[in-house]
Amino acid sequence: MRKVKVGFVGLGQRGCGHGLSNSDGLMGNVLNNPEAEVVAICDQYEERLDFAEKLILSKGAPAPFKTTDYNELIKGGVDAVIVSTGWSMHVAVALACMKAGVTVAIEVGGTHSIEDCWKLVDCYEQTQTPFMFLENCCYYKDELLATSLVRNGVLGDVSFCQGYYCHDLREEIAGGIDTHHYRLNEYMNHNCENYPTHELGPIAKILNVNSGNRFTKLVSMSSKAQGMKQYIAKTDKYKDRLGNVDFKQGDVTTTMIQCENGETIFLKLDTTLPRLYERGVTVSGTKGFYCQTTQAVVLEDIDHENTSYKQVFNSADNYKDYLPDDWRTITEEQIKAGHGGMDYIMLKHFIRCVKEGRPMPIDVYDAVSWMSVTALSEQSIKMGSMPVECPDFTRGKYKNRKTIDVLDLPVIK
Numbered sequence: 001m002r003k004v005k006v007g008f009v010g011l012g013q014r015g016c017g018h019g020l021s022n023s024d025g026l027m028g029n030v031l032n033n034p035e036a037e038v039v040a041i042c043d044q045y046e047e048r049l050d051f052a053e054k055l056i057l058s059k060g061a062p063a064p065f066k067t068t069d070y071n072e073l074i075k076g077g078v079d080a081v082i083v084s085t086g087w088s089m090h091v092a093v094a095l096a097c098m099k100a101g102v103t104v105a106i107e108v109g110g111t112h113s114i115e116d117c118w119k120l121v122d123c124y125e126q127t128q129t130p131f132m133f134l135e136n137c138c139y140y141k142d143e144l145l146a147t148s149l150v151r152n153g154v155l156g157d158v159s160f161c162q163g164y165y166c167h168d169l170r171e172e173i174a175g176g177i178d179t180h181h182y183r184l185n186e187y188m189n190h191n192c193e194n195y196p197t198h199e200l201g202p203i204a205k206i207l208n209v210n211s212g213n214r215f216t217k218l219v220s221m222s223s224k225a226q227g228m229k230q231y232i233a234k235t236d237k238y239k240d241r242l243g244n245v246d247f248k249q250g251d252v253t254t255t256m257i258q259c260e261n262g263e264t265i266f267l268k269l270d271t272t273l274p275r276l277y278e279r280g281v282t283v284s285g286t287k288g289f290y291c292q293t294t295q296a297v298v299l300e301d302i303d304h305e306n307t308s309y310k311q312v313f314n315s316a317d318n319y320k321d322y323l324p325d326d327w328r329t330i331t332e333e334q335i336k337a338g339h340g341g342m343d344y345i346m347l348k349h350f351i352r353c354v355k356e357g358r359p360m361p362i363d364v365y366d367a368v369s370w371m372s373v374t375a376l377s378e379q380s381i382k383m384g385s386m387p388v389e390c391p392d393f394t395r396g397k398y399k400n401r402k403t404i405d406v407l408d409l410p411v412i413k
């Protein structure tokens with residue numbers, strides 16, 4: 001069986017679990033996949049190359065080609081490149097891969113440049129090199145359950161969706177002074193919805209964005225920025241080095257997006273205040289409502305007089321038949337392989353798409369329409385929260401494109 005030869009650019013936390021005690025990152029999933037092998041690795045730091053090489057050797061695989069220059073890696077006989085650098089390098093590496101005819105998959109994150117989005121679209125259209133956006137939350141069971149409930153008509157016609165990226169990242173951001181983590185510079189220099197795609201990706205799929213629908217307008221607002229300053233002031237290891245920094249990024253950024261077919265979307269970024277992780281996806285339709293946080297499905301015939309909200313917590317469990325096969329057959333080991341199983345499922349399907357030459361389920365048009373929310377929200381905030389137009393990166397093709405769900409969803413009679 002011919003294995004897909006994979007190269008990695010970016011060997012930090014996400015790439016190979018560098019600096020983490022509980023994860024081998026994306027690379028761990030590829031190393032455990034019998035249909036793939038890691039043949040080349042790239043990072044700007046030699047020490048991270050050595051770390052990733054050790055991980056590869058520990059799985060009994062041959063030593064990879066190592067380089068600090070991603071152009072060398074692309075030339076080195078790889079079938080596909082996974083890009084897990086910080087956000088600012090995703091586009092440059094993706095363009096280089098597509099120009100060389102090498103399939104590329106980029107990690108998630110926003111972009112500050114609409115021009116870069118057009119570069120990705122133009123390069124893809126000129127080269128037709130397969131491009132994938134690794135939005136793993138599109139593969140998670142909750143988001144897929146919500147999608148399946150919509151596709152099967154259980155929630156009726158959808159009017160509104162909401163989602164969050166709530167994650168207390170104060171230590172990761174401040175720690176960037178020692179780990180070189182890209183978030184530190186981002187939070188010092190920008191104020192925007194900097195990480196929209198975990199929640200927006202699944203929502204955009206649900207609403208058929210780029211397939212008969214599109215984002216038309218966006219407005220964003222940020223709160224004051226005080227979480228990082230106060231965290232650093234009471235943290236001995238950072239206060240001398242970062243105490244004088246004025247972070248630009250507001251603590252909570254809220255964004256509203258309007259769609260051509262009349263739906264609205266609410267996004268919240270909340271990463272510099274104490275709180276628990278939450279994506280909080282909700283879908284509101286004419287026949288029902290889904291809420292990820294409470295794991296609730298509420299249908300239109302609910303007895304309002306005699307039902308309290310707490311009684312419907314976890315009612316989503318009653319809809320397991322709506323889940324795709326991958327989630328009904330997942331093993332404990334696969335769940336442990338990263339982010340509750342979604343990394344395993346996403347990479348398994350990505351490798352299959354490369355191997356069988358199938359279309360990528362999250363393509364360049366999806367990627368740029370989701371990533372561009374960062375640049376557009378930055379513009380909106382700079383203009384005192386004025387609305388800004390969302391570009392149509394498909395140049396009109398969205399009207400006739402068919403939705404590709406990331407996995408086959410069951411049809412329930």
Ligand SMILES: NC(=O)c1ccc[n+]([C@@H]2O[C@H](COP(=O)([O-])OP(=O)(O)OC[C@H]3O[C@@H](n4cnc5c(N)ncnc54)[C@H](O)[C@@H]3O)[C@@H](O)[C@H]2O)c1
Binds near residue numbers: 009012044107136
């Ligand atoms: N999907 C998820 O669940 C998830 C989770 C965490 C991170 N991420 C994404 O993964 C990406 C990386 O995040 P991270 O936390 O691992 O960051 P990190 O800083 O730990 O790792 C990034 C690595 O890229 C390397 N790098 C940067 N520029 C490079 C270049 N020009 N050439 C070679 N190497 C270069 C850095 O040296 C670093 O080792 C980001 O896009 C992030 O949004 C996704």
